[in-house]
Amino acid sequence: MIRVAGLRHRIGGVPILHDVDLVLEPGGVTALIGPNGAGKSTLLSLIARLQPLQTGRIEVDDLVVGVSPTDALARRLAILPQRTEIAPRLSVRQLVAFGRYPHHKGRAGPPDLMAVEAALERFDLTPLADRMLDTLSGGQRQRALVAMIFAQAADYLLLDEPLNNLDIAGARGLMAQLRTLARTAGRTILIVLHDINYAAAYADRIVAMRAGRIVASGPPADVITAATLHAVFDSDAAVETVRGRPVVLV
């Protein structure tokens, strides 16, 4: 369980998060939605210790962010930040193999190699395994990055807008993969999404943020209503129910 309590954060004197409390039960896909600048990415990066904590407390099961050893956290929680640029020239297999670093610290054994091949297989990357990252399309690259954090074998996966640059097939494929991971592999997934319809279609729970606060949370049918969208986004988009699921008419 991820427990965020009393989280406050400022960047350059500007308050980004105000007293955020959030409990993430194990299992399932939770989508984080909200307008630009609501603090979604900041919240994710604080949970994943990419930035130092200022005020508040974050626990991941029995580990405390900022207190527990960072390599122990790396085996429990993995993050794919927005716009991840990989500078060295790597093949897909080499990239995915880095996901095993928290487990082997540089001495990869047979279980690590097997985990890498399993991750490649799971994300349909086996035919691309020896291609260099800079020869891949945006969607293939994104899949390779997700495969890397999958190979990390962490219980909690945090993804910051992974659907950017993906076409509809790529986006649906990735979301379906993530849902399968949550259902069958028992992973807990927290994902920042811009497209509310993807959140409605694939998430088990939606958390809406606005101006550094969590303003709504619950199953998609409860959160995605015309009234909530107006409160969160200042948008008067209409919401219809199609085949039992809310759909925003854009």
Add this chain to the structure above:
Amino acid sequence: MPARRLAVLGLAALAVSAAYMLVAARAPWSFLLPFRGEKLAALILVAVAVSTATVLFQTITQNRILTPAIMGFDALYVLLLTIAVFLLGGQSVVRLPAQAVFLTTAAALIGAALLLFGTLLLHARGDLLRMVLTGIIFGVLFRSLTGFLQRLIDPNEFSVIQVASYARFNDLETDLVLIAGFVTAGAVAVAWRRRAMWDVLALGWDVAVNLGARPRRGQIEALVLIALLVSVSTALVGPVAFLGLLVVSLAHVIVPSPHHAVLLPAAALVGVIVLVGGQTVLERLMGLETPLSVIVDLLGGAVFLLLILRQVRR
């Protein structure tokens, strides 16, 4: 494949070292072997130190254009030495054992590097343009301060620093070889033990944190190692502007690998081949008509321009 290419590089490095020792022998071997052996050892130390420092610096800054020399590390070493002579007087510096002067300057360089480049890395992370500009300005600043202080120094004392102020591969500071050897061996051993961590740091801050590495600590460790290795090379042969860039760029072409287990030895071996091989050709075959530093800087400068232009076009 990398193992075979490394073996070929190793053989080539052995061959140029043998050539350096044996070609054009016009003196008795009893004189020649220790005389040339000492210079060969110094050249190998410089090659290993410069290439390792460059690899580490490029890893923690995640780019392949900047090197410690371009960022002004060498110039900072000369400045620190000049300050010591200015404050203490050349005679007292000369009277100190060369080893003590070397160690003190190296220690000062570690502190100064952490202060200047440690904060720069924290704030300009990923901002290549800002790093390049800062490096150029640091380099000019250090050289100007050095020049200014050298004008204030007694001309007799100036000779103490003069030898450290420009690159020379013929007239080496061989009395420092032993201590420089220990420092280099220690720094290279630490860099080698951390090789898997460097691989992860090269992926960038966020990915490194995600994988459980501690990038800030890694950067500080790398800066300390770089300062030690730059001290070795600058003390032995003076500032070498583009040697590191040339050698590491060649290593990337010859043995392409994201793993430091391959990159570190490859860069060191290419460094030995370029430095010892170049010196053999120029000193033994061409009778010292052109200094090696000029050729290395010409080629390295061309590589630098090429990399910058490629970066700009992208």
